Amino acid sequence: MVQKVLNTFLNGVWPEKKDMIFKRGMMGIIWLCIGWSVLLSSASYAESKDLPSSKLEKVTLQLKWLHQFQFAGYYAAQKEGYYQAEGLDVDIRQRDLHENNIQQVLDHKAQYGVSDSILLLYQAKKAPVVIVAPIFQHSPQVLFTLASSGLDSPYKLKNKKIALYQKDTDGFSVLAMLHEVGVFPTIERTIKSDTGMLVQNQVDAYSGYLTNEAYLFRENNIPISVINPINYGVDLYGDMLFTSQKEVSEHPERVEKMRRASLKGWQYAMKHKAEMARYIQSHYGVNKSFKHLMYEANAIEDAMSLSTTPIGTLDEGRLQFIANLFQRHGLINNKVNLKDGIYRSSQKTIEFTPEEKKWMNQHPVINLAIDRSYAPVEFVDEEGRFSGIAKDLFQVIQHKTGIQFKPATDLSWPEAVEKMKQKKLDVFSAVIETEARKEYVNFTVPYFKFPMAIATRENAPYIADSKQLKGKVICVVKDYASHAKLKRFYPDLSLLLVDNPKQGIEAVANGKAYGYVDNVAVIGHHIKNSGLANVKISGEMPFRADIAIAIRDDWPELHSIIQKVLQQISSETYADISNRWLQVSYQKQYNWQQMTIVLAPILLLLGVFAFFNRKLRQTQIKLQETNKQLSILSVTDHLTGVYNRQYLDQRLDSEVERVNRYGSTFSVIMMDLDNFKKVNDQFGHLVGDEVLVVFAQTVEKEIRKIDIFGRWGGEEFILICPETPLAHAIQLAKKVRKSIEDQEYPEKITQTVSLGVAEYQTDEVINDCLNRADQNLYKAKQLGRNQVCPAMKVE
Template sequence: MPSGGEKVKEAWLSLLRFTLLWLVVGLHAVQAAEASTSTNQAKERPLERVVLQLKWLHQFQFAGYYAAQKEGYFRDEGLKVDIRQRDIRKNNVEQVINGEAQYGIADSVLFLYLAKKRPVVIVAPIFQHSPQVLFTLKSSGLDSPYKLQGKKIAFYLNDTDGFPTLAMMKQLGVSPIYDRMLIKTDPNILARKEVDAYSGYLTNEAYFLRQSGNAINIINPLNYGIDLYGDMLFTSRTEATEHPDRVLRFKKAVLKGWKYAMSHKAEMAKYILDTYHPPNKTYAHLMYEANALDNVIAQNTVSIGTLDEGRARFINDLFKRHGLISNNIDLKNGIYHENTSELQFTQNELAWMKAHPVIRLAIDNNWAPIEYIGEKGNYQGIGAAFFNYITIKTGLKFRPDKHSNWVQAVEKMKKHQLDVYSAAISTEERRTYANFTDPYVRFPTVIATRDNAPYMSDPKLLIGKVVAVTDGYAMQEEMRRLYPNVKLLSVKNASEGLRDVSLGKVYGYIDNVASIGYYIKSQGLANVKISGELPFKANIAIGVRKDWPELQSIIQKVLSHMPADTYAELINPWLKVKYETKYQWKELLIYLVPILVVLAIVLWYNLKLHQAKQQLKETNTQLSMLLVTDHLTKVYNRQYLDQALDTEKARVDRYANKLSVIMIDLDHFKRINDEYGHMVGDKVLVDVSSVIRQTIRKTDVFGRWGGEEFMIVCPETGFQQALRLAEKIRQTVEKAVLVHDIQQTLSLGVAEYRLTEKVFDTVKRADECLYEAKRAGRNQVKCG
């Protein structure tokens, strides 16, 4: 039987352990709240499959989309994108409208669709000017559109492909003969004089004609007042309304892809040749196309993706003046605006809710604080809070099945005896019978062991040990897939699993950090601690039976439109510590008097307590650092940088301080990986991170933004100070000798936060300056 001193020591250790543990849980709760409203956490979601419909065949014209695929920008945003080249027998705009694809590429013909009230939404113009022109032979003397009256022009089958030419002719009152043949990449029909003019792209057909030795005229609609947008990324009204978050993530990946493509033209040209095998295209042709795009995209004067609504209104007036449209362009609904869409349900969704007023919930009745049944038989936890909110927004009533355990609930879901998973992790098997929303809460998956177990730096250390996991949980499936040699013991719930750990029946128990923390505290398991993190997350979502897609759409809309402060109000109360002190203090008072009498015992106890506290602090510090640290470079990760940016922005907005951001990219880093291998490349990243960390100030927040790109958040720092710091970093790294005597240079971009702007815009300006530095020759600092 434990002595009085041991009981007191145990009680104090328990209290300290729970305090530190829940500080870690609280920290992650804040980060999870941000993750629910930030696309930066999309990497943790199951990949969503979407289709991008190109407007023509594979070529450098679409390099930015290929780059987003190649560099993993789509994947980082939680997307699996099928990029489809054009079927010239089909109208590519209608393909998006009718749902064959979620996203497409078209030019200013989209404004004509908007004027006709068609359900398209322009997401981002990529080409600020249309590259479409007319080609004629020098020998023909047809050097202006006025001379094409009654002349034959080789034209496209669909007006959607040649709208700038049609607009120019309409404005000038010229009526040529459009030979609507299926144009293949064969402008030589012009050289053979089968037609008088050939409609094509400055970036494409001009190369063929010049290579064949033909002297040509180029008739550009831009020179005749038709300055229209060229290629624009667009989507359907359905996609923009039902998946606004996905549209934003898709747009972000595309813009990043275009920046990469235009900064790595040669690399992308080779990639397009090797991957997409475009017919009749050589490397030289693709590079010609890439260089021709500089003037079309015009990123030196306008940020990629910028749509000027004033310019759109001018195009509206131009079209109306020349009778191309009769109604005004629907700019309100036809242009995508970030974070401005209101929660709206379609008529079908409203009818569905009216027909299904009560929904049966499949819950886990013993998974606190996610969800559980309380002492009075009421449904409680984070899941319950979210479904109360969904009820307020929809009027639907959700009836939890309080009597089934988790295994039984799963079986009932499969048989449609229950309708919705209130809190479940999307797995391949579950997706066969349920559609899942985006995760609404994310926690690290951790392992709890007895307090004498060492910190688990690698899950492979569990091989040969018996580890408990709740039967039917996604963690069980993931462990079997990733670590088949680890012995798993199925338990009924977290309470049983942690009790087995405490009694030494199993080595550890695996679950999310919030649930493990909750049950350690509620059961008073003073000899149990969290020993490490597993490489998969507990991304908890809502799953709806597959034959009810309307309900999945309804719930996803509610989640997508939930304000960040509301999210925090729903989740934070369940992650706060509420100590039941009655029992603990009573026990302490019983033994406090003899401890005070025997001073020597007190001194001994304090010494042991201090040692135990230090050990606990070190263990939990390691865990908390896992949540915010990049695993390779050991600097802060993207998640922590996002948090730091928001925190510093709020401070600046309130106190009118200064804030600057420095974006850093390693020059020619791909060459290092290609020449020395990825192991050396990783070491270079580590060494450069170390040099930068030693160069910056203590107040600066330094972290890895992604790949070979880093960021420094500089609180209370003006533009000039940040500029000097960036130059100091550039010079220091340039002089440093790294692994294999490699000398690395950096390109850096600097921007100062402007009061009340979105902090994302500050980062965007710094990133644009970074790419300006790379275009200017690298190894330099640019600012904006």
């Protein structure tokens, strides 16, 4: 009976996959028959936005203005099901211009609201307002003047007339700037935006936003001057998500869910600005043009400081500075106590002991020992700022503990190591565990796991066995973990010591060393950014490069504190950090122009004899190129140019062996182009082939350098993700899915892809992992195609 029903379904809905599905056996039948009931109880189904509303907690989010891109993150959290996945039914309300939006939250007419640094005024008045998360790191509020007026400074506004909002709560940045410079113009109150007041010379200056009114002036060709409070020492937080003390005390878990989903929504919105602009137009009746919304989106990106600051980052010291600024100029009368005015999620989810809390109060500042040249893990950028994976992670730790971490950016790595030994520095922010270091520091669990790799020149063979390094000069950074491990496991190896990874990569490129050993992420970063086309990653070493935090051994309390925080950080946060820094790609061709520049002077100096050498060189190059092409053809798919099934099988076996031997993980992502048979039937196989090529090229642009991507067969592809747990692979799969959906294809074809994800389990048969990915791929198909279906871990 089940088979009869299944036959009918497959013939009517999915005929081209009928035979393939039956070959999947009884497991496939079970999924088709009972899949929906299983999915109803799964977390992934909660994200599909179909959870019954009766089971969701109803809350209201009160916006500070009318619907526009300014609130795109909250719309995205609702649209993408992030609120629903947290069990929330959020009613997003635009501003009633006759109401005080902050008071609405205090009066419990809404549980959450959006406002800016004016919240400090309420806290000074002892109002039970709690800041949950800043969204805009800088306020986009400014003053506009006509360029022809010459009023390009707040000092020129004395006795002038400015248009300001009806309530001071909506113009606090401007008021703070005017108080800071000691200028008090005449204020003309207006309840809504009307740039005509400035154009018609009704006022001398107009308060507005770089995200909004600036566009209107530009589109109407009205030359303006912008007076920005930031340029006069008033750098306030812009929009912040806030709530009430009542909500925090009675529903702490709900506050955390609201914060988590909202930040996730903002991450989505800023990665899909065009999509969200169209969504806002169609769902919220906004009368702004698409072009205007995109202008607003780009201006908001600047206000959020996305390139340097994770969304939701709150610097308590900066907030206190703003409060002191307001108090100094009489904008607030009482001192602001931020202790109860900031939501600290760590206190709701991490249970610190009384001893640990006491220790944190006694040690508000911790000095970090960092490596200035270990990009992308950690480094000091051109402007002298601490950057990289470790920096982003310590921002999270700082937010969850309240401890300030101060990096020693002026020390070399050997100097930082010596300071740690002397206990003049407190914490290694990113190190690999070694026996020598264990004598004076305690290590946390690793927060990122990488293979230790070796880089060689382009013409070197793949290094399958470290015995191939015998007799070779190997370069390594002095005092790095790689240095210690090479000395321990290969005492007879000839080592060339350098001061930093850049020198190591250059030594290989210049032929001073055969290979350079380091963390695979560090090697990949330096190859990508050095412009050296003759260096590649040629293999992995039989020891790992797992990055951890190390704390001086006389501070066990701090070790316990940081360990608790690391274990509490979500997989999504780890994925966001890694994706921000580990997007690297291989250079796929030689830099022949650079090669010509090198060879030309030599040929000129050799004169007549160079003719014969040149002929010989050309012959050698042709032979090498022929061998290279033959090697490439043996492992690549002839149509798409990505790896073929034979090579993918080899790499899967290698990954299984590596994981089972050294302990780690990897994930696989199975991909199948949706309705591809219709493309071939309607447009022909030549067009179908073009679509496959564009598809493969699009995926290759999105994946990381360590990933292995290839064609599994027909319109089915596979992505092997080394050192990647399930949660990270799902994030990568979602990114690929979106890129495929947005890509333009021949004949204006709309093409999407379904993806199934699975994580390899130690010592299992690789086919079991592939089957899980395959089953999830077809679950994604059954759920409507164009989506990612994660695999369930084996118990």
